[in-house]
Amino acid sequence: MKTSLFAAAAAALLAASPIVQPHPGGIGPLEGDPAPAAVRQIAEDAATAPIPTEDEVASVLAGPLAEHPGTAHVSVRDAVTGEELYGQNQDAGVAPASALKLLTAATALRTLGSERQFRTRTVLVDPARSAVHTQPQPASTWQPAAPAQPAPAATAQPAPAATTQPQPSSWTPQPTPSSTWQPQPSSSWAPSSSSWTPSPSSTWQPSPSPSGTPSPTPTQSPVPTPEPTPSPSDAPAPSPTPEPSKSAEPSKSGEPSQSPSSASPSEGESDGEGVPPSSSPKPSGPKQLVLVGGGDVMLGTGASDASRVDGRAGLATLAEQTVKGLEEQGVTGEVELSLDLRLYAGDGVNPGWSEGLLEEGYISRVQPLATFGGRPQAGTAEERVADPAQFAAQRFQSMLKEEIAESGADLQLQVREDIPQTTVPREMVEEADSVGEVRSAPVREQVDYMLAHSDNQLAEALARNAAYAVGRVPDHHGAAGLMTDVAADLGVDTGGMDLKDACGLSGQNRISASALTGVLAASAEMPLLSAALEGLPKPGSDSTLSERLVGTAAEEVTAAKTGTLLESVSLTGRVVTPRGRVLVFSVVLSGIDSQVGEARAATDRAVVALAQL
Numbered sequence: 001m002k003t004s005l006f007a008a009a010a011a012a013l014l015a016a017s018p019i020v021q022p023h024p025g026g027i028g029p030l031e032g033d034p035a036p037a038a039v040r041q042i043a044e045d046a047a048t049a050p051i052p053t054e055d056e057v058a059s060v061l062a063g064p065l066a067e068h069p070g071t072a073h074v075s076v077r078d079a080v081t082g083e084e085l086y087g088q089n090q091d092a093g094v095a096p097a098s099a100l101k102l103l104t105a106a107t108a109l110r111t112l113g114s115e116r117q118f119r120t121r122t123v124l125v126d127p128a129r130s131a132v133h134t135q136p137q138p139a140s141t142w143q144p145a146a147p148a149q150p151a152p153a154a155t156a157q158p159a160p161a162a163t164t165q166p167q168p169s170s171w172t173p174q175p176t177p178s179s180t181w182q183p184q185p186s187s188s189w190a191p192s193s194s195s196w197t198p199s200p201s202s203t204w205q206p207s208p209s210p211s212g213t214p215s216p217t218p219t220q221s222p223v224p225t226p227e228p229t230p231s232p233s234d235a236p237a238p239s240p241t242p243e244p245s246k247s248a249e250p251s252k253s254g255e256p257s258q259s260p261s262s263a264s265p266s267e268g269e270s271d272g273e274g275v276p277p278s279s280s281p282k283p284s285g286p287k288q289l290v291l292v293g294g295g296d297v298m299l300g301t302g303a304s305d306a307s308r309v310d311g312r313a314g315l316a317t318l319a320e321q322t323v324k325g326l327e328e329q330g331v332t333g334e335v336e337l338s339l340d341l342r343l344y345a346g347d348g349v350n351p352g353w354s355e356g357l358l359e360e361g362y363i364s365r366v367q368p369l370a371t372f373g374g375r376p377q378a379g380t381a382e383e384r385v386a387d388p389a390q391f392a393a394q395r396f397q398s399m400l401k402e403e404i405a406e407s408g409a410d411l412q413l414q415v416r417e418d419i420p421q422t423t424v425p426r427e428m429v430e431e432a433d434s435v436g437e438v439r440s441a442p443v444r445e446q447v448d449y450m451l452a453h454s455d456n457q458l459a460e461a462l463a464r465n466a467a468y469a470v471g472r473v474p475d476h477h478g479a480a481g482l483m484t485d486v487a488a489d490l491g492v493d494t495g496g497m498d499l500k501d502a503c504g505l506s507g508q509n510r511i512s513a514s515a516l517t518g519v520l521a522a523s524a525e526m527p528l529l530s531a532a533l534e535g536l537p538k539p540g541s542d543s544t545l546s547e548r549l550v551g552t553a554a555e556e557v558t559a560a561k562t563g564t565l566l567e568s569v570s571l572t573g574r575v576v577t578p579r580g581r582v583l584v585f586s587v588v589l590s591g592i593d594s595q596v597g598e599a600r601a602a603t604d605r606a607v608v609a610l611a612q613l
Contacts, residue, residue, distance in 0.1 A: 047080045049580035052613045057086035060613055064605035070568075070592035072602075075513040076610065079574060079582040082491075082521040084514060093496035093510030094590045097563030098454045098544075099570040100504035100511065103519050104463050105447045105532040107486045107502075111466040114444035114531055118296040118465065120313055120369065122322045123432035124331065125424045127288045286334035286414050289322070290422050290429055291393055293341045293369030295465040296440040297457050298449070300378070301371050301395050304438055309449040310372050313438035315392065319399035321436030323409050329435070336414040337397050338422040340429050341389050343368040344464050346475035352506035363505055364388055366460045366476075371395065373457040380453045388457075393419035448535035451561055452543040456503035463502030476501055490526075492518035507565055513586040516572050520584035524574070536561055536573050549604055554611035560585075567592060569599035571606075577613040585610055 057076050065072050065088075075090040077083060084090070300311025326335070348365035349358070357363055361383040364374040370388030372378050385391045397419060404411045422429065440446065443462070450458045463479035472478035480499035488494045492515050500506040523529040536559035537543030540550045544562040549555050560573025572586040587606045589599040 046576070046580055046582045049577070051078050051081075051581055052085060052577065052583070054086050056613060057610070060609040061086070061088075061606055064609045065587075065602060068589055068602035069595035069598050070589045073513040073588040073590065074586070074606070075517040076583055076585045077517045077521050079521055079524040079584050082518075082525070084517070085583070087514060090514040091493075091496070091512050093498060093512055094588050095507050095509050095565060095568040096504055096511050096516060096572075096588060097565045097568050097570050098456075098504040099516055099561050099563040099572040099586065099588070100499070100502070100509055101451060101454065101459050102516060102523075102532060102561055102572060103483050103487055103511070104459045104502045105451060105535065106490065106519050106523060106529050107483045108443055108447060108462040108466050109529050109531055110486050110489075111469055111482070112443050112462075114442060114528065116443045117439040117441070119294040119434075119437055119439055120296050120299060120318060121292050121294065121434040121437040122318065122325075123290050123292060123429055124326070124329070124435055125288050125290055125422065125428055125432055127285075127422075127424055286336040287331060288422065288424065289326075289335050289337050289435070290340050290424070290432075291337060291369070291396055291419070292429060293339070293343055293367060293389060295343055295368045295461060295468070297366075297368070297370035297373055297388065297461040298440060298446065299369070299371045299392060299438075301376075308378075309441040309445050310378050312441040312445075315371070315396045315438075316399050316403075318436045318438045319396060319403045321438070322400060323403045323407050323411070325435035326411060327407075327409050332410040334412045334414055336416065337393065337400065337419055338424075339369070339389060339393050339419050340422050340426070341367050341369060342426050342429075343468060344474045345478070350476050350501050350506065352476075352500045352508050357505055358386075363456045363460070363503065366457065366464065368461070368464075369393070370457065370461075373455050380455070384457065390419060444531035444535075447531045451532075451535040452537050452541070454544050454562065456505055459503040460501065487515060487519060490519060490522040492522070504563060505565075507567055513572075513588050516570075516586040516588075517584045520572070520574060520586075524582070524584065533559075533574065548600070549607065552604075552608045552611075554604075554608045557611050558607055560607065563588070564596060564600070566594045566596065569596060569603060571600075571603040573607075575607060575610050577611070579613075581613075583610060583613075 061074065065074070072088055073090060073092060073094050074086065074088040075084060076086040078085055296313055298310045298312065300308070300314040300316075302311065302314050302316045304314035304317040305311045344367065348367050350366075353363060364384040364386055365388060367387075367389040369392050371392050372382070373380075374384040374388040375382040376385055376391060397413070397415060401413050401415065403409075404413055441449075446458060446462060449455060450462065460476075460479070463483060464474040464476075467478035467482045468474040470482065472482050479502050483499055483502060484494055484497055487497065493512075494515065496510060496512060497515060498508075498510040500508045520533065523532040537545040538559045539545050539548060539552075539555045545560065548562070549558060554575065557576040558573060560571050560575075563570035563572070568588065568590045569592060570586065570588040572588075574582060574584045576582050585607065587603045589602060592599045
């Protein structure tokens with residue numbers, strides 16, 4: 001039984017390279033290379049190595065999978081051709097656990113690009129301005145930006161346009177002579193404002209959005225194929241689904257443990273509602289400094305550290321920049337801090353996650369501002385805090401106070417026990433110049449970290465950032481819908497796919513083993529998605545495979561993403577056969593009834609067998 005992954009639609013995708021979405025007024029060039037080199041991810045000699053037959057694969061897997069808990073779902077593909085060499089229950093939807101992060105990685109890379117960074121910044125606003133608006137915008141309100149039209153620029157010879165008919169919610173690549181995004185109106189919703197605010201950097205600059213209630217969810221909006229899309233600058237937060245399964249994997253990295261346990265009028269102008277200029281309240285009291293969440297959940301609590309992913313952008317550095325910036329602007333006197341978390345929608349807690357997952361620290365509220373993946377300090381074994389954004393804001397406030405004292409600046413920070421959400425209209429925050437600004441590690445490095453450590457918080461943030469970038473509502477619905485559309489665009493059969501989150505913690509997620517190998521096979525062919533393969537954990541490395549497959553025939557030739565829930569265990573990745581052929585595989589055992597150890601042993605045996613084909 002052999003099914004080809006790559007139909008006509010895939011041809012156009014193989015040469016696709018990321019692009020930049022411009023604001024109508026223009027956007028500055030990105031820092032660094034916008035895309036990886038256009039090279040095949042599979043060595044050319046692998047293309048000439050013998051391909052194992054279906055019978056050969058079935059023969060080597062028969063023994064390892066003879067005894068195992070639950071039901072086995074297996075798919076093995078040739079990474080060069082994309083052909084499925086072997087399948088066992090491979091088309092049935094199953095809870096993939098953290099193997100779902102492979103699709104999250106592909107979605108982030110395909111939509112945001114590999115070099116995109118996320119900005120966390122501070123801006124100075126006039127709180128009195130909010131009084132001229134009929135109603136301040138609540139923290140969870142979100143207005144979509146105009147969606148971008150995909151326009152991949154060929155890195156090698158451009159392939160012909162896709163011939164398959166996309167689903168209404170999917171998107172079709174459009175050739176373009178330049179490496180910029182072309183705004184495209186959506187057929188299902190009307191953008192409330194212009195697209196991205198121009199920025200001189202490679203970070204997201206969200207569009208102005210009027211205050212009030214959010215626009216309808218743009219579930220039909222197209223999915224672009226850019227690289228650096230305007231990354232969330234002023235912050236890109238979000239989550240419904242049924243009861244999830246219980247969790248399981250010791251490290252709080254990401255897999256559960258085994259034990260079941262809007263612009264105001266300028267001065268002198270009317271506000272458009274008949275309010276004369278003189279009726280606008282005059283600024284009084286402390287000046288308001290807003291800490292704007294921009295989608296970076298890997299902030300550090302100290303100085304920015306260029307050698308790390310967790311802590312690349314540091315709150316101490318932001319505090320230093322902010323005090324210096326206030327002084328340069330001639331600001332003196334009282335200042336108070338507030339938060340803007342309006343990059344995401346929803347309350348950030350997915351109904352599909354059990355209370356136990358939150359209490360045990362496998363995930364916390366998903367917000368566009370957090371330190372160390374929602375943790376108080378670096379380290380995947382650290383417990384997460386319940387309110388990551390508030391924790392980060394409190395730490396920043398303390399550092400700001402210390403910096404003011406050390407610098408001797410003529411500023412008095414009004415310390416608050418709880419940092420409130422700003423009531424200043426969102427568009428005013430978006431349009432304000434940065435007083436201070438720090439930037440995250442690029443998307444490719446965050447993807448590597450997410451896959452190696454199975455970081456749930458980071459997976460959810462990357463998916464929401466991607467949804468925001470293409471005009472989808474950045475909550476768990478928008479992120480899951482985008483992931484499904486990206487899978488379809490990659491040529492993956494999405495029949496039976498039903499996603500509830502982006503990290504795999506929900507036991508209600510459904511995706512087939514065949515779809516998982518399809519994502520990997522597409523990643524092997526597309527330079528833009530190379531980080532999804534390069535970031536796969538390796539046996540013995542600092543990852544969730546640190547103690548697995550070590551000392552076996554698979555140790556030096558395998559890289560794979562683990563997945564663990566109390567009812568489902570998976571291992572999905574790539575392996576090089578002794579004859580040099582590269583295969584991608586997914587082995588998922590469902591309905592294991594908490595027999596996590598036995599299930600892991602069975603998946604490991606299967607991979608060792610593939611390494612000896």
